[in-house]
Amino acid sequence: MRLLVTFVGGLGHLAPLLPLARAARAAGHEVAIAGSGGLVPRIQNAGFTAFATSPMVHHDPAPPSQTRKPLEVMDARAATIEFADNFAERGARRMALAMPDVIRAFRPDLVLRDETDLGTTIAAELLDVPVATHLVLAAGLLIRPELVAPRLDALRAEHGLPPDPALTRLTSGLVLTDAAPSFRSPKSPLPMRPTPYNSFDTPRASARADRPGIYVTLGTIFNHASGDLFERLLAGLADLDVDVVATVGEGTDPADLGPQPTHVRVERFLPQREVLPAVDLVISHGGSGSLMATLAHGLPSLLLPLGADQPHNGMRAVELGVAATLDAATVTSEEVGARARELLADEAVRARCVAVADEWRELPGPSVAVAALEGAAS
Known part of the structure; x- marks a missing residue:
């Protein structure tokens, strides 16, 4: 063929x-x-x-x-x-x-x-x-x-x-x-x-580590027009007892985001297949690729849709109970931190995400x- x-x-x-x-x-x-x-x-x-x-x-x-x-x-x-x-x-x-x-x-x-x-x-x-x-x-x-x-x-x-x-x-x-x-x-x-x-080769969800991990990404296109959103997201996570890894895209110098706490790592790019198995929550724009990879690993999301298919994906994810959404235009760092903390503690959301991953894995x-x-x- x-x-x-x-x-x-x-x-x-x-x-x-x-x-x-x-x-x-x-x-x-x-x-x-x-x-x-x-x-x-x-x-x-x-x-x-x-x-x-x-x-x-x-x-x-x-x-x-x-x-x-x-x-x-x-x-x-x-x-x-x-x-x-x-x-x-x-x-x-x-x-x-x-x-x-x-x-x-x-x-x-x-x-x-x-x-x-x-x-x-x-x-x-x-x-x-x-x-x-x-x-x-x-x-x-x-x-x-x-x-x-x-x-x-x-x-x-x-x-x-x-x-x-x-x-x-x-x-x-x-x-x-x-x-x-x-x-x-x-x-x-x-x-x-x-x-x-x-086509996803993902491990089954295991018990969470004592110290949770959070991955922050705005994809490969929408990160170029993100204004100060990265700064607000990372500021909201700065005081949480978590390990944070953020990818800002090839066109952004991580140093542009200013100094970060020792538990926050900022990179231009990392393969998601390497990051997702080690985290407990993903904060993203809700693009289809990022969101599906997140669910394939049985992980909940905090979504800040910016455009394209993202508002619809956010609505569907909330409808299924596998994510929460915030308004990227108005969200404060305090709201980011509070919502991330809630999602990390919500075992019901986690269970629904694992169920989607298990459905997919079969x-x-x-x-x-x-x-x-x-x-x-x-």
């Missing part, structure tokens, strides 16, 4: 696809990945043929040090509108134009797109190539048909395709998810029945997803 994996956006859209791409390659299939030009080196370093669908400067890593932009916070409604503008308009147009040449060059038997890559469905339809979808939005509430369909229909018309007001091209065919099935909201406006699998591995891809290609 010749499998072409596609994504639009940054690392948060590529990363969820890599475990399955590796599994397909290990099974003897030829795999290529097409997406943002700035991530081409990362794709190539992972050993895959890469096709850039945007200039190579797009989503380039941040320079060694840069000034953080003022804090930007977007609510759930504004995030759905921004998604429609960015992904159903600009992103879809870019992929619809770039992907026909990529498909002709690679000649895939199947295209596997991330669910926010809307334009590739148009290119694949034009060239009569089957498409499978990989979910990357944890709660599944960001894509609103009433906002997305008119924009996509205008683009479809430009390519000589009939309208698709029900977005059937986005929901038909094989759908895969590498996430806990129970987290996807039943209120998702796009009806999908994904095939779940598990799912079959990537080989099941690879077999499903083989079936879709044939």
